[in-house]
Amino acid sequence: MTRNERIHGLGYCRSCLNETYGLKLKREDVLVYDFMGQCMKCGKTRHIVHRVKKYKTWKLIGSRKLGKEC
Numbered sequence: 001m002t003r004n005e006r007i008h009g010l011g012y013c014r015s016c017l018n019e020t021y022g023l024k025l026k027r028e029d030v031l032v033y034d035f036m037g038q039c040m041k042c043g044k045t046r047h048i049v050h051r052v053k054k055y056k057t058w059k060l061i062g063s064r065k066l067g068k069e070c
């Protein structure tokens, strides 16, 4: 499983992804669903990230936590 697939499966909002995995994803780094959804982490209604843009996936490499779980 790639890191991006992992993110897809998490259903987290961007701030939870950053907080949980020590990432620094900006709004323009990620693709979110068109509709608002409930974040699986904080439970708030937010834009849920479904993947990190292809040329931004290097930002995921720095996350050990995310890497370990792959």
Ligand SMILES: [Zn+2]
Residues within 6 Å of the ligand: 012, 013, 014, 015, 016, 039, 040, 041, 042, 043, 044, 046
């Ligand atoms: Zn959240």
